[in-house]
Amino acid sequence: MESSLWRKRIEGAVRAIGRQLCMMLVAIMIVMGFLAVSGYSPFIVWEGLGRAFTRDLAGTIRWAAPMILSGVAICIPFKAQVYNLGVDGQIYLGAIAATAVALALPSDGSLAGLILVFAAAALAGAAFAMIPAILNLYCNTDIVVTTLLLNFVGEYLTEFMAAEVMRDPEKLTQVNASRTLPESLWLPKLAAFGNSSANVGIYIALVIALFVSFLFFKTTLGYEIKLVGSNAGFARYGGIRSSKVLLKAMALSGAVAGIIGAIEVTATQHRLVAAFNPDIGFDGIVVALLANNNPLGVLISGFFFGGLKNSGNVMERVTEVPNIVTQIIMAIIILTISANVTVRRRKRKKEALSK
Amino acid sequence: MSIVLDASVWASAVRGATPILLAAFGCLLCAKAGITNLAIDGFITIGCFISVAVVSLTGGNVWLGMLGGIVGTAVYSLIFGLSVIKFKSNHIIASIAMNLLSTGITEFLMAPVFKAQGLYRLANIKKIPPVSLPFLEHVPVLNVLVNNQSIVVLFTIILIFILLYMLRKTKYGLNVIAIGQSAEAAESAGIKSDRVRWSVILLSGAFCGLAGSYLSTIILSEFSVGMVAGRGFTAYTTVVFGAYHPVGVAFASLLFGFADAISIQIELLKPGIATSLVSMVPYILAMVVLTISALSDKLRKTGRLEMKWKQRKQKNQIVH
Numbered sequence: 174m175e176s177s178l179w180r181k182r183i184e185g186a187v188r189a190i191g192r193q194l195c196m197m198l199v200a201i202m203i204v205m206g207f208l209a210v211s212g213y214s215p216f217i218v219w220e221g222l223g224r225a226f227t228r229d230l231a232g233t234i235r236w237a238a239p240m241i242l243s244g245v246a247i248c249i250p251f252k253a254q255v256y257n258l259g260v261d262g263q264i265y266l267g268a269i270a271a272t273a274v275a276l277a278l279p280s281d282g283s284l285a286g287l288i289l290v291f292a293a294a295a296l297a298g299a300a301f302a303m304i305p306a307i308l309n310l311y312c313n314t315d316i317v318v319t320t321l322l323l324n325f326v327g328e329y330l331t332e333f334m335a336a337e338v339m340r341d342p343e344k345l346t347q348v349n350a351s352r353t354l355p356e357s358l359w360l361p362k363l364a365a366f367g368n369s370s371a372n373v374g375i376y377i378a379l380v381i382a383l384f385v386s387f388l389f390f391k392t393t394l395g396y397e398i399k400l401v402g403s404n405a406g407f408a409r410y411g412g413i414r415s416s417k418v419l420l421k422a423m424a425l426s427g428a429v430a431g432i433i434g435a436i437e438v439t440a441t442q443h444r445l446v447a448a449f450n451p452d453i454g455f456d457g458i459v460v461a462l463l464a465n466n467n468p469l470g471v472l473i474s475g476f477f478f479g480g481l482k483n484s485g486n487v488m489e490r491v492t493e494v495p496n497i498v499t500q501i502i503m504a505i506i507i508l509t510i511s512a513n514v515t516v517r518r519r520k521r522k523k524e525a526l527s528k
Numbered sequence: 529m530s531i532v533l534d535a536s537v538w539a540s541a542v543r544g545a546t547p548i549l550l551a552a553f554g555c556l557l558c559a560k561a562g563i564t565n566l567a568i569d570g571f572i573t574i575g576c577f578i579s580v581a582v583v584s585l586t587g588g589n590v591w592l593g594m595l596g597g598i599v600g601t602a603v604y605s606l607i608f609g610l611s612v613i614k615f616k617s618n619h620i621i622a623s624i625a626m627n628l629l630s631t632g633i634t635e636f637l638m639a640p641v642f643k644a645q646g647l648y649r650l651a652n653i654k655k656i657p658p659v660s661l662p663f664l665e666h667v668p669v670l671n672v673l674v675n676n677q678s679i680v681v682l683f684t685i686i687l688i689f690i691l692l693y694m695l696r697k698t699k700y701g702l703n704v705i706a707i708g709q710s711a712e713a714a715e716s717a718g719i720k721s722d723r724v725r726w727s728v729i730l731l732s733g734a735f736c737g738l739a740g741s742y743l744s745t746i747i748l749s750e751f752s753v754g755m756v757a758g759r760g761f762t763a764y765t766t767v768v769f770g771a772y773h774p775v776g777v778a779f780a781s782l783l784f785g786f787a788d789a790i791s792i793q794i795e796l797l798k799p800g801i802a803t804s805l806v807s808m809v810p811y812i813l814a815m816v817v818l819t820i821s822a823l824s825d826k827l828r829k830t831g832r833l834e835m836k837w838k839q840r841k842q843k844n845q846i847v848h
Contacts, residue, residue, distance in 0.1 A: 207636075211636070211637065211640040212640055256620055258620075258624065308815075308819055308822075312819045312822050312823040312826065313822045313823065313825065313826040314815075314818050314819045314822040314823075315768065315818065315822065317566070317620055318566075318761060318764055318765060318768075318814075318818060319815055319818065321566075321758070321761050322758070322761055322765075322811045322814050322815050322818075323811075323815070325757075325758050325808070325811040326808055326811050326812060329804045329805070329807050329808040329811075330804075330808070332804040333802050333804040333805055333808075336802065336804060337802050337804075447804075452628075455624065455628055458621065458624060462621070493639070495635065495636055495639060497631075497632050497635045497636045498632075498636060500628055500629075500631070500632035500635075501628075501629060501632035501633060501636060503628060504625045504626070504628035504629035504632055505625075505629065507621060507622075507624070507625035507628070508607070508611050508617070508622065508625045508626075508629070511611070511615075511617035511618055511621045511622055511625070512611055512614075512615030512616075512617050
C-alpha cells in the first residue's frame with residue numbers, strides 16, 4: 174500500500190518534471206529560431222548553457238541564490254491566489270535598509286552585524302510589501318497594480334538614496350553609488366570556487382527555501398494559505414480570516430525579497446548602486462510557475478534559471494549576443510507553462526465526460 | 529500657482545495624456561469584455577519600436593511609421609490573444625509574460641536593426657507639423673488644449689466620442705459589454721464570444737501601437753530601452769479611476785498628463801530637486817488615485833457613502 178503510493182508520487186513528479194523540461198525545450202527552440210533570423214548562430218544558447226553548468230558553475234551558483242529566493246517570494250502569496258508582482262521594489266527596499274544599517278554599524282562586529290543587516294533588510298522588504306496588502310484590505314485597491322507601481326517607486330527611491338543621501342562624497346564618478354561597505358560585513362565567498370562570484374548566499378537561499386517548505390507543508394499558516402488560495406469560501410467557513418492570511422503571506426514574501434536585496438548588497442555589489450537589480454522579481458514568476466508553486470521545486474528550477482541567467486552573461490562575454498535573450502526565453506516559458514495547465518485540465522474534463 | 533494656470537503646461541499635459549489615453553482605450557475595451565489586459569505596457573513598447581524601425585527604414589516617413597506601429601502591434605497582440613483566449617491562461621500572468629517578452633525582444637533587436645545599444649535617435653525624421661485650427665482661436669479653453677496639437681491628439685479626442693457611441697449604441701459595443709458581464713449568457717444569446725474577445729485584443733494592440741508611435745516619433749524622435757516607463761500601468765489606473773467610462777478615463781489620463789507636465793516644469797524651474805524624487809510622482813499619484821476610486825467603490829457597495837449623504841441632507845433640512 175505504502176510503496177504503491179510512493180511509486181505514484183514519484184511517477185507524478187517525474188511526469189511533471191518531464192513536462193516542464195519539454196516546455197523549456199520549446200522556449201529554447203523558439204529563441205534559437207529567433208537568433209538564427211537575426212543573424213547570430215543559434216547554437217550559442219546550448220554553448221552558453223553548457224558552460225554555465227560546467228566551467229562557469231560559480232556564476233550559476235551566484236545567480237541561483239537570488240533566483241531561488243525570488244521564486245520563494247513569489248510562490249508564497251501565489252499559493253493564496255494573491256499576486257505579489259512588486260518583488261523587485263521589495264528587493265530595492267531591502268538593499269537600501271541593508272546598506273544603511275551596514276554603513277551605520279561599527280566596522281568590527283562581523284557575524285552579529287551581518288545578522289542585523291539581514292534582519293533590517295527583511296523588515297524593510299516586509300514593510301514595503303505591507304503597503305499594497307493594507308491598501309487592499311482596507312480600501313479594496315487592486316493588489317496587482319499597486320505592487321507593479323511600487324516597483325517604480327522602489328527603483329527611484331534607490332536611485333535617490335544612492336545619488337543623494339548615501340552618495341560616496343570622495344568618489345567623483347558618474348555612477349550613483351553609496352560608500353563601500355566595511356569588509357567585515359561582506360558575505361563570504363565559497364572557498365571551493367576560489368576567487369569567483371559564488372558566495373554563501375546560496376546556503377541562505379537553501380535554508381529559506383527549506384524553511385518555507387516546512388511552513389507550507391507542516392504548519393497551520395501554510396495550510397491556511399493553501400486553503401485560502403484553493404477555496405476562499407470554504408476557508409471562511411472553516412473560520413480562517415483571509416485578511417490575516419493575506420497580510421502574513423505578503424509580509425513573508427516581502428521579507429524574503431528584502432533578503433535578496435541584502436545578499437546582492439553584501440555579497441556582490443558591496444555598496445548600494447542605483448538600478449542594480451536586473452528584474453530578479455519578475456524572473457521569480459517563471460521560477461515559481463515552473464516549480465508549480467512548490468518551494469522544494471523552486472530549489473531545482475531556481476538553480477536552473479540561475480544557470481540560464483549566467484549563460485546569458487557568458488554568451489554576452491564570449492559572443493555578441495546580448496544577455497537579454499534569457500529574458501525572452503523566460504517570457505516564452507511563462508506563456509507556454511501558463512497555457513499548458515489548462516490544456517491538461519480540459520483533457521481531463523473530456524475524459525471524465527466520456528466516462 | 530502660476531504653473532497650474534500656464535497655457536503651455538496645459539498644452540503639454542494634453543500631449544502627455546494622449547499616449548496614456550490611447551492605451552487606456554485598449555485596456556478599457558478589454559476590461560469591458562472581461563479581459564484584464566496589463567500587457568498594454570508591452571504593446572506600447574512594441575509600438576514604439578516598430579514605428580521607429582519603419583521610420584528609419586523609409587527615410588523618415590512618420591506616416592508609414594505610424595501605420596507600421598498600428599498594424600505591427602495589432603499582429604503582436606495576437607500572441608496575447610492566443611495565450612488568453614485559446615489557451616485560457618491566467619490574464620495577469622500572461623500579461624506579465626508579454627511585458628517581459630516585449631522589453632526582451634525590443635532590447636534584443638536594437639543591435640541587429642538599429643546597430644545601437646540602449647538608445648537610438650532618428651536623425652532623418654520628417655516630423656508631421658501640428659494642426660492649427662484657426663476657428664478655435666477665440667474659444668478660451670479649447671484653444672489652449674486642442675489648437676496646434678498633433679493630428680494624433682485630435683484623433684484621440686474624437687475617439688473618446690466614437691468609443692462612447694460604440695459602447696452605448698452599436699451592436700458590437702453591446703456584445704462586448706454582454707460578454708464581460710456574463711460570457712455564458714452572451715453565448716446562449718448567439719454572440720460568438722471568442723470572436724469578440726479576439727477583436728478587442730486586436731483593437732487594444734492597434735491603439736497601443738498608435739500610442740507607441742505617438743510617443744516615439746511625434747513627442748520624441750528616438751527609441752530607448754525603458755522609454756515607456758510603466759505608462760501601460762498608468763493607463764490601467766486611469767481606466768479604473770475613470771470608472772470604465774470613456775469620458776471619465778479621458779479626464780483621468782489628463783490628470784496624469786498634467787502631473788507629467790508639472791514635473792517637467794519643476795525640473796526646469798528648480799534644478800536643485802532630485803530628478804529621482806520627481807520621477808516618483810506619477811506612480812505615487814497613480815496609487816493614490818487607485819486607492820480613492822477603490823475606496824469610494826467599496827463605500828458605495830456597502831452603502832456607507834449614501835448613508836452619510838442622507839444624514840447630511842437631513843441635517844441641512846433641520847437647519848433650514
